[in-house]
Every structure is written in C-alpha cells, then in structure tokens.
Amino acid sequence: MPSEFELIARYFNRPVAPGLLGVGDDCALFPVPAGHHVATSTDLLVEGRHFYPDVDPQALGHKSLAVNLSDLAAMGARPLGCVLGLAMPRADDAWLAPFSQGWHALGDAWQCPLVGGDTTGSKLGLTISVTVFGAVRPGQALRRDAARPGDDIWVSGELGAADVAYRLLDGQLPADPQRLAATRRALEWPQPRVGLGLALAGLAHAAIDISDGLLQDLGHILAASRAGAELRYADLPVAASLDGLDEAVRRRAVLGGGDVYELCFTAAASDRARVQQAALRADVRVTHVGSVRAEPGVVVRDAAGRAMADLPAGFDHFPTAAQP
Amino acid sequence: MPSEFELIARYFNRPVAPGLLGVGDDCALFPVPAGHHVATSTDLLVEGRHFYPDVDPQALGHKSLAVNLSDLAAMGARPLGCVLGLAMPRADDAWLAPFSQGWHALGDAWQCPLVGGDTTGSKLGLTISVTVFGAVRPGQALRRDAARPGDDIWVSGELGAADVAYRLLDGQLPADPQRLAATRRALEWPQPRVGLGLALAGLAHAAIDISDGLLQDLGHILAASRAGAELRYADLPVAASLDGLDEAVRRRAVLGGGDVYELCFTAAASDRARVQQAALRADVRVTHVGSVRAEPGVVVRDAAGRAMADLPAGFDHFPTAAQP
Numbered sequence: 001m002p003s004e005f006e007l008i009a010r011y012f013n014r015p016v017a018p019g020l021l022g023v024g025d026d027c028a029l030f031p032v033p034a035g036h037h038v039a040t041s042t043d044l045l046v047e048g049r050h051f052y053p054d055v056d057p058q059a060l061g062h063k064s065l066a067v068n069l070s071d072l073a074a075m076g077a078r079p080l081g082c083v084l085g086l087a088m089p090r091a092d093d094a095w096l097a098p099f100s101q102g103w104h105a106l107g108d109a110w111q112c113p114l115v116g117g118d119t120t121g122s123k124l125g126l127t128i129s130v131t132v133f134g135a136v137r138p139g140q141a142l143r144r145d146a147a148r149p150g151d152d153i154w155v156s157g158e159l160g161a162a163d164v165a166y167r168l169l170d171g172q173l174p175a176d177p178q179r180l181a182a183t184r185r186a187l188e189w190p191q192p193r194v195g196l197g198l199a200l201a202g203l204a205h206a207a208i209d210i211s212d213g214l215l216q217d218l219g220h221i222l223a224a225s226r227a228g229a230e231l232r233y234a235d236l237p238v239a240a241s242l243d244g245l246d247e248a249v250r251r252r253a254v255l256g257g258g259d260v261y262e263l264c265f266t267a268a269a270s271d272r273a274r275v276q277q278a279a280l281r282a283d284v285r286v287t288h289v290g291s292v293r294a295e296p297g298v299v300v301r302d303a304a305g306r307a308m309a310d311l312p313a314g315f316d317h318f319p320t321a322a323q324p
Numbered sequence: 325m326p327s328e329f330e331l332i333a334r335y336f337n338r339p340v341a342p343g344l345l346g347v348g349d350d351c352a353l354f355p356v357p358a359g360h361h362v363a364t365s366t367d368l369l370v371e372g373r374h375f376y377p378d379v380d381p382q383a384l385g386h387k388s389l390a391v392n393l394s395d396l397a398a399m400g401a402r403p404l405g406c407v408l409g410l411a412m413p414r415a416d417d418a419w420l421a422p423f424s425q426g427w428h429a430l431g432d433a434w435q436c437p438l439v440g441g442d443t444t445g446s447k448l449g450l451t452i453s454v455t456v457f458g459a460v461r462p463g464q465a466l467r468r469d470a471a472r473p474g475d476d477i478w479v480s481g482e483l484g485a486a487d488v489a490y491r492l493l494d495g496q497l498p499a500d501p502q503r504l505a506a507t508r509r510a511l512e513w514p515q516p517r518v519g520l521g522l523a524l525a526g527l528a529h530a531a532i533d534i535s536d537g538l539l540q541d542l543g544h545i546l547a548a549s550r551a552g553a554e555l556r557y558a559d560l561p562v563a564a565s566l567d568g569l570d571e572a573v574r575r576r577a578v579l580g581g582g583d584v585y586e587l588c589f590t591a592a593a594s595d596r597a598r599v600q601q602a603a604l605r606a607d608v609r610v611t612h613v614g615s616v617r618a619e620p621g622v623v624v625r626d627a628a629g630r631a632m633a634d635l636p637a638g639f640d641h642f643p644t645a646a647q648p
Binding site: 025026027028029030031032034037038039040041042043044046047048049050071072074075077083084085086087115116117118120121122123124125127129131133134136138141142143144145207208209224 | 349350351352353354355356358361362363364365366367368370371372373374395396398399401407408409410411439440441442444445446447448449451453455457458460462465466467468469531532533548
C-alpha cells in the first residue's frame with residue numbers, strides 16, 4: 001500500500017526552479033519580482049456540485065487549475081505558482097495519474113509550478129482546493145472598481161457553450177448528443193485568458209472573469225465602480241454551437257450562463273485600437289459589446305434598440321439555503 | 325434568505341490595511357517586504373476526519389488558522405495574510421458568527437488578515453481549506469533539510485495532551501471526564517509558535533511543526549537532512565495532564581501523538597544560550613531533548629540509557645486505502 005507521502009511524491013513532487021522551495025517542507029518559498037504585489041485567489045471544487053463523479057480526471061485536473069488561473073488573468077497578473085489540496089475517499093493511482101497530468105500540462109503552459117499542497121482522506125467524496133499566486137504591478141492591476149462612465153465593455157472568446165453543455169448533462173435540456181459533443185469542451189476544458197490579462201494590464205480599466213454569468217459578473221464590476229451599463233445583445237459573441245437553440249435557452253446561456261472563464265473588461269473608448277492589438281498579441285478574439293454609463297443598472301438592447309425584459313437572474317452558490 | 329455574497333460580506337469582509345486589496349475582487353493583492361520570499365502553506369480540514377461535526381465553531385475557526393500559522397512558524401516566516409475556502413451544507417449564521425470570531429481573533433493576534441476566499445454549498449459535509457502567506461529572508465528560512473550532525477534537538481511547549489484528548493473523545497480510551505477537561509484545550513485551541521519561529525529565524529537550523537507526531541515529524545527533518553538522531557525520553561516535556569496514565573498510552577501520546585503544533589527544531593550546540601534567549605523573548609518554553617547524529621535512524625533512550633523498543637508508528641492520512 002503506497003503511503004500518502006509516496007503518492008504525493010509520485011504525482012506531485014516535481015523539480016521547481018532554482019530559488020524556489022517546493023513540495024515537502026512546512027511551506028513552499030517563492031520570490032516576487034521587485035515592484036510587484038502578490039495577487040492570490042482560492043477556489044473550492046466539490047464533487048456533485050462543481051463536477052460529476054464520473055468526469056474525466058484529466059479534464060478535471062485541467063479545469064481545477066484553469067478556473068484559478070482565470071482569476072489571475074482577470075487581475076492582469078503573471079502566474080508565480082500554485083498549491084493544491086485534495087480530500088479524497090481513496091488514494092487512487094488510476095485517478096491521480098490523469099488528474100495530475102491535466103493539472104501539470106496547464107501549469108507548464110503558463111509557467112505556474114505546483115509548489116505545495118495537502119492530501120487527506122475523506123469519507124465525504126472528493127473536494128479539491130486550489131490557491132494560485134501571481135505578480136502584478138499594483139498600479140496596473142485590473143480591479144473591479146476601475147470602470148468609468150464612457151468606457152467600452154469588451155468580452156473575450158465566445159459565450160454560451162458551457163451553459164448548454166451543463167444543462168444537457170444535467171438533464172435540464174432534452175438529450176442531444178450532437179450538441180453536447182459541440183459544447184462539452186467549453187465546459188470541461190476552459191482556457192484561462194492569462195496572456196490576454198497580461199496584455200491588458202495597464203491598458204484596460206476594470207476586468208472580471210465570467211464564472212457566474214455575464215450579467216452577474218458585469219454587475220460586480222458595476223457595483224464596485226458605482227456605474228451602470230448598456231449591452232447590445234446582437235453584438236455578443238455567441239458560440240456557433242448554440243445555433244438553432246430555442247431563443248429563451250440561448251438567451252439564458254449567453255447572458256446568465258456561468259463557467260465561461262472568458263474576460264469581461266472595460267477600457268477607454270479612445271483605446272479601442274490598442275485593445276484590439278493587445279488581443280492580437282494574446283491570440284484571443286475580443287468583442288466590443290457595450291459601454292459603461294453613469295446611471296446604475298444594466299440595460300440590454302435588442303437589434304432594434306429596445307430594452308430587453310426577462311433577463312436571467314444571477315447564480316447563487318446556496319440556492320437551497322433555508323430561510324433565516 | 326441572505327445570498328452567498330451577503331454572508332461573505334457579513335462575516336469575512338473586513339477592512340484591510342492600505343495597499344492591500346481584500347475580499348471582493350478576482351484576486352487579493354498584498355505587498356512583500358524587499359529581500360523576502362513568500363512562504364506559503366495550505367491545509368484541508370474535513371468534517372469527521374479532522375474535527376467532529378459538533379465541535380465548538382469558535383474553536384474550529386481558531387484551529388483552522390492555527391494549524392496553518394504553525395507552518396509559517398516552522399519556516400521562521402512572518403504572516404502576511406491568508407485565504408479561506410468553506411464548502412458548507414448550509415449557509416448558517418449560528419455557525420459562521422462564532423467560526424469567524426475564532427478565526428479573526430487569532431489572525432488579529434498575529435497580524436494575518438483574511439484577504440480572500442471562496443464559499444460554496446456542498447452536500448458532502450463541511451470542508452475547510454486554508455492557505456497562509458508569510459515573508460522570510462531566504463537565507464534565514466528554517467528548512468527541513470538544514471539539520472547537521474552534532475545539532476541539539478529542541479521541542480517547544482509540552483507534548484501528549486492533544487493525543488490523549490483525541491483518544492478520549494474518539495472512545496479509544498475509557499471515559500475520564502476529569503482528564504478530558506485537562507487535555508481538551510491542547511487539542512482544540514493549539515497556539516501556533518509564530519513568535520518563536522521568528523525569534524529562531526537565522527539562528528536555528530532545521531524546524532518542523534509537530535502535526536503528525538514527534539517521531540514522524542523529526543523523521544522528516546532527518547530524512548531531508550540525511551541524518552539520524554538520539555532522543556532522551558526522560559527529558560521530553562510531557563504535559564502534567566498525562567500524569568498517572570498507563571505508560572504505553574503515555575509513550576504513544578508523547579512520541580507518536582499528532583495535532584500538537586509545537587516546534588521541533590535543531591540548532592548548533594554552541595548556540596544553546598541564544599536559543600534559550602530567543603525562547604524567552606517569544607515567551608515560549610523550549611526543551612533540549614536530544615541531538616542529531618550522522619548515522620541514520622532514531623534512537624530513543626530511557627532514563628538508564630537503554631534504546632527503547634516498541635516505538636509508535638507514524639500517522640498515515642489514508643489508513644483505510646485499499647491495496648494497490
């Protein structure tokens with residue numbers, strides 16, 4: 001029977017760069033570039049809530065790190081390292097091998113080494129905790145409270161596919177194997193926009209990653225910035241894999257669908273060309289979808305310019321909480 | 325029904341120092357003193373494994389942070405901040421209020437502000453993830469691999485009480501309310517030795533916090549340092565609350581008992597007086613209990629100088645894992 005320490009060593013102890021102290025001491029140590037602050041974000045992923053028990057472990061390893069790198073991207077921070085906590089019913093080679101492979105492949109792609117962690121048994125099913133660290137010059141960080149009236153609102157990539165895949169897998173939409181095949185990758189293999197965030201640092205004003213849905217996440221920017229917004233529904237970058245869907249389903253996926261991990265950000269209208277150049281450098285499509293205004297609230301206008309009603313509500317992580 | 329965001333705000337959004345960006349953005353931001361590296365450690369605490377469902381929430385808030393601050397202490401690092409992840413069956417005021425009180429009281433005591441976190445529902449019971457950040461000059465960090473033959477071995481505080489309390493609560497020892505009352509505080513309110521770690525940085529050689537038991541944790545130092553050790557059993561600082569216990573129970577608690585969060589560290593024999601002065605400054609008792617030697621393995625000698633047999637085995641976090 002391999003001990004906990006042997007399992008950790010087998011899949012997670014990897015050489016770290018000189019100057020770093022990695023897995024296997026009380027703490028990991030890492031340097032921070034002069035003039036930079038540390039940016040950090042943490043997430044918990046719970047079996048049955050954030051992923052299905054039978055999800056591909058390699059995809060889960062990728063996504064567990066991706067959703068955290070996405071938070072660094074939304075700050076314009078450069079990854080420095082990460083730590084991983086695993087509470088597992090069993091220490092299982094057949095699961096740990098592909099999980100660690102998916103994790104390390106993404107960490108290597110963005111030079112974000114795993115520097116520490118914790119592994120424990122749990123009778124409660126699988127829970128994954130991830131904390132990432134990055135470096136950002138404090139004056140260049142893409143804060144939520146930095147949107148200004150008149151700013152352009154931009155969205156990277158495409159919207160809607162992850163939500164449709166989730167609702168197909170969850171049985172909320174009728175079975176449709178072809179559409180599931182076309183949308184599933186967006187749900188299980190999201191690509192954190194780290195390169196775009198770095199290209200936008202010091203250029204864009206406010207940014208957020210779309211984890212809870214465009215309207216709700218844009219709402220966080222607007223609340224922190226004490227502003228409102230107008231969006232043009234027809235200009236939103238909708239995934240082609242949503243073509244032919246019922247309009248109500250499409251609208252909910254595009255405006256309210258979570259688990260997207262694209263960036264929503266604002267920038268001065270005078271910087272429109274510089275934003276496009278930054279996106280080109282990062283090799284990510286960005287779309288200008290609306291503008292920040294002083295009046296509070298979000299108005300979504302249809303192709304005819306009319307304010308749309310029946311917008312999807314936000315996502316609450318405790319939908320079943322009892323009344324207080 | 326308070327939303328997740330309202331609950332987080334009520335108990336965990338507190339003003340942070342100027343220059344820090346706290347809870348409520350994609351990432352928290354904090355500065356690191358010049359010449360220092362970041363030290364980080366992460367832990368998962370799982371209901372039914374690391375704590376009982378009916379544990380006092382205030383004690384649990386304290387301990388969740390304490391076990392992580394203890395890792396900073398074992399590196400000689402100064403706390404900079406921490407993040408907290410909570411996966412909870414219910415968002416429950418009656419639990420969050422005392423939990424956050426226990427957490428913040430300890431964080432305030434060591435100037436370790438909560439700068440970020442994640443809260444999620446979970447049908448799997450309560451899981452707590454904690455990540456702490458500290459600052460340490462890289463040349464002064466108390467690494468596990470820095471013990472040298474001839475070093476003194478020291479232990480802070482007292483040993484054994486937490487293990488006895490755990491075994492009484494778990495029914496492994498016959499009910500004994502008086503002894504439980506005398507030992508329970510050591511288990512539920514451990515005091516991280518942050519001040520001692522800071523006083524020892526640059527003075528002690530290797531250090532570790534005793535989370536898995538003295539023999540096992542000292543074994544980690546010795547394995548990393550490629551050395552062995554001799555301990556004098558009669559010199560170990562045993563909690564008075566163990567008086568009168570069966571010798572086998574006492575020995576297992578002192579040598580093998582986990583959840584202690586005292587420091588085991590090594591220092592040059594020529595620095596014995598400086599170590600005592602550092603401990604005085606930190607207001608923590610330290611005891612010289614043995615020495616590092618070149619030959620591998622740990623020998624524990626009884627009062628007559630004989631090598632003791634029947635030493636307790638180490639703790640494995642997957643005791644029930646299936647054979648591979």
